[in-house]
Amino acid sequence: MTRPTLKIVKIGGKLIEDETKFTEFLDDFAALESPKILIHGGGNLATEMASKLGYKTQMHEGRRITDVNSVKVITMVYGGLINKNIVAKLQARENNAIGMCGADGASIISTKRPVKEVDFGFVGDVEKVNSGFIGSLLEQQITPVFSAISCTKEGMLLNTNGDSVAAEIAKAMSVEYKTKLIFCFEKKGVLANPKDDLSVIENIDGEKYKTLLAEKVISDGMLPKLHNAFEALENGVSEIILGDFKLLKGGSIHTKIVN
Ligand SMILES: Nc1ncnc2c1ncn2[C@@H]1O[C@H](COP(=O)(O)OP(=O)(O)O)[C@@H](O)[C@H]1O
Numbered sequence: 001m002t003r004p005t006l007k008i009v010k011i012g013g014k015l016i017e018d019e020t021k022f023t024e025f026l027d028d029f030a031a032l033e034s035p036k037i038l039i040h041g042g043g044n045l046a047t048e049m050a051s052k053l054g055y056k057t058q059m060h061e062g063r064r065i066t067d068v069n070s071v072k073v074i075t076m077v078y079g080g081l082i083n084k085n086i087v088a089k090l091q092a093r094e095n096n097a098i099g100m101c102g103a104d105g106a107s108i109i110s111t112k113r114p115v116k117e118v119d120f121g122f123v124g125d126v127e128k129v130n131s132g133f134i135g136s137l138l139e140q141q142i143t144p145v146f147s148a149i150s151c152t153k154e155g156m157l158l159n160t161n162g163d164s165v166a167a168e169i170a171k172a173m174s175v176e177y178k179t180k181l182i183f184c185f186e187k188k189g190v191l192a193n194p195k196d197d198l199s200v201i202e203n204i205d206g207e208k209y210k211t212l213l214a215e216k217v218i219s220d221g222m223l224p225k226l227h228n229a230f231e232a233l234e235n236g237v238s239e240i241i242l243g244d245f246k247l248l249k250g251g252s253i254h255t256k257i258v259n
């Protein structure tokens with residue numbers, strides 16, 4: 001029997017902070033047929049919490065520079081508050097979910113990013129996804145919910161861009177499953193004019209991506225998002241789409257990454 005398509009959904013932190021949109025998203029995610037995996041970000045909440053503790057936040061091209069204090073904050077905020085809330089809300093929608101970071105089940109093993117032009121601090125690059133363990137959860141009809149935290153072999157927790165975590169999980173799972181990767185964020189898709197929310201580009205292939213980069217149409221968090229989307233496309237993921245909180249309902253305008 002062929003397996004149903006595995007849906008791997010990433011939700012950005014800004015959507016999580018909007019209660020109305022987040023509730024609608026969770027209703028739609030809960031209604032998706034299994035197997036499915038949710039990966040969440042949490043950007044602004046961690047920044048706010050860090051600021052309350054008197055720590056400054058620095059970002060570089062959409063990625064957080066994570067010093068020793070930031071990694072503690074993100075572990076509390078992403079791995080604790082946000083992750084456990086999502087799991088509880090999915091349980092309330094009769095989805096048996098389990099909340100994890102990369103250390104749990106050795107599911108996302110990474111290495112600390114080497115210092116080049118920028119020292120990102122405690123930031124991880126994913127080396128290995130434990131697809132066997134994740135697959136065993138899916139087979140039990142359990143929905144894994146991952147925070148954007150990975151772990152080194154030596155047991156160091158590392159902040160890891162949520163879009164990268166989603167893409168790496170999708171790549172690894174695509175060996176055994178047909179996979180669809182869905183990025184939900186605050187815009188309806190990739191915009192031709194970042195100031196015009198209606199200028200959604202419906203299809204982006206490799207050539208168009210190069211042009212968008214060269215023309216600096218994409219910046220900030222869209223840089224890692226598209227980089228990861230193309231990585232996933234080149235490594236076995238069948239379908240990749242980007243859009244807003246209504247994306248799981250289908251139908252509405254969005255961006256598709258194509259060959
Ligand atoms: N061309 C573009 N189209 C859409 N968004 C863009 C573009 N260029 C930059 N962005 C920015 O990228 C953001 C998405 O990245 P990010 O905030 O990291 O998403 P997430 O909510 O998934 O964390 C958008 O909210 C927007 O501010």
Ligand SMILES: CC(=O)N[C@@H](CCC(=O)OP(=O)(O)O)C(=O)O
Nearest residue numbers: 013041042043063064148161162
């Ligand atoms: C290294 C790095 O940048 N990590 C991200 C992880 C969370 C994330 O990706 O959150 P969003 O999806 O809301 O952007 C961060 O700390 O912002």
